[in-house]
Amino acid sequence: MPSSAIRCALVALLFGFIFGCATSQPAAPKEERAASDPWEPMNRRVSAFNESIDKVTLKPLAKAYEAVVPRPARRGINNFSRNLLIPLSIVNNLLQGKIKYSLSETGRFLANTALGLGGLIDVGADLGLEPHREDFGQTLAVWGVPDGPFVVVPVLGPRTLRDATMIPLNFAADPLFHLDHDRTRRSIYLVRAIDARAQLFSAEMLIKDSFDRYLSIRESYLQNRQFLIYDGNPPVDDDFYDDFEEDFEED
Numbered sequence: 001m002p003s004s005a006i007r008c009a010l011v012a013l014l015f016g017f018i019f020g021c022a023t024s025q026p027a028a029p030k031e032e033r034a035a036s037d038p039w040e041p042m043n044r045r046v047s048a049f050n051e052s053i054d055k056v057t058l059k060p061l062a063k064a065y066e067a068v069v070p071r072p073a074r075r076g077i078n079n080f081s082r083n084l085l086i087p088l089s090i091v092n093n094l095l096q097g098k099i100k101y102s103l104s105e106t107g108r109f110l111a112n113t114a115l116g117l118g119g120l121i122d123v124g125a126d127l128g129l130e131p132h133r134e135d136f137g138q139t140l141a142v143w144g145v146p147d148g149p150f151v152v153v154p155v156l157g158p159r160t161l162r163d164a165t166m167i168p169l170n171f172a173a174d175p176l177f178h179l180d181h182d183r184t185r186r187s188i189y190l191v192r193a194i195d196a197r198a199q200l201f202s203a204e205m206l207i208k209d210s211f212d213r214y215l216s217i218r219e220s221y222l223q224n225r226q227f228l229i230y231d232g233n234p235p236v237d238d239d240f241y242d243d244f245e246e247d248f249e250e251d
Contacts, residue, residue, distance in 0.1 A: 036222060037150040046152040047214050053155070054197075062197040074195065076120040081192045083112045083119025085133070088173040092134035096142045101132035133228075135170050137163035141229045150218055158221040 027033070027041040037043065066074070086109040093102035108124030108131065116123040124131075140162050141147070148161030156167065171177050176192075179185040207216040226234040 034150075034218075036147070037218060039149055039151060043150065043152040043218075044214055046154055047158075047217070050152065050155060050157060058193060058197040061194050062201070065194050066198050066201070074198070077191060077195050078199070079112070079116070079122045080119040081195060082131075083109065083116070083122075084174060084176050084192075086112070087175060088136075088170060089132060089134045091173055092136060092139045093132060095139045096134065098132070098134075101134075104129050105132055135163075136166035136173075137170075137225075138229050140166065147222075147225075150222065158217060160222070160225065163225070 027044050033040050069077075086105050090102050090105045090109065093099075093105060107127075108129045111123040111127055111129070112119045112121070115121075137160070145162050147163075151159055151161050151164050153159050153164055153167070159167075176185060176188055179188075203220075207213055207220070210216040
């Protein structure tokens with residue numbers, strides 16, 4: 001990329017960061033912050049930065065993608081992207097001792113790749129092989145590593161500190177990361193990112209009218225991670241019910 005283009009990109013990022021900082025909701029006072037989010041002021045600034053960049057990059061591209069690309073083609077692209085991530089699930093199911101799921105994911109990957117045009121068609125689903133998606137953050141959780149503070153990663157979005165440290169390993173487990181042809185790899189990454197952004201439109205509608213978008217995204221992310229880590233059966237939050245009972249008794 002020419003040096004002038006790099007400078008323009010850096011200036012755009014700088015203005016996006018300034019704009020994001022200026023429009024973010026104020027963080028809660030230190031004594032009122034959630035225990036899971038001690039870095040809330042920084043996280044809000046990064047979140048606002050991410051949203052300002054998204055508004056001028058991925059979001060309009062994703063809208064154009066939905067408008068131009070037929071639904072069957074988008075489904076094929078989504079299947080292809082998900083298929084490339086199956087090796088990540090194979091490894092992590094194995095590391096978590098879920099041998100049955102690891103074998104099932106291996107079968108899905110082989111069936112989709114060999115019989116589904118490289119993954120464009122989800123043959124595994126037709127064969128009754130349900131997905132069991134896992135990543136290195138989930139594996140560390142199963143091994144007993146605590147979540148750590150909530151953190152918003154530039155560009156990549158919400159994570160726990162534990163999950164954020166595993167980003168490099170998750171990338172390394174992606175076969176696309178090891179593709180030698182740079183232009184092809186970058187093109188597939190871009191299409192995958194646009195498709196992933198388009199998948200968020202329906203979820204985005206759920207928080208459209210929320211008073212504090214940041215808090216809605218944070219709580220949704222943390223709850224969803226717990227759901228995934230515990231394979232859809234997270235433990236009951238006793239503290240929540242204790243607080244509820246206390247409020248009820250006071251009334």
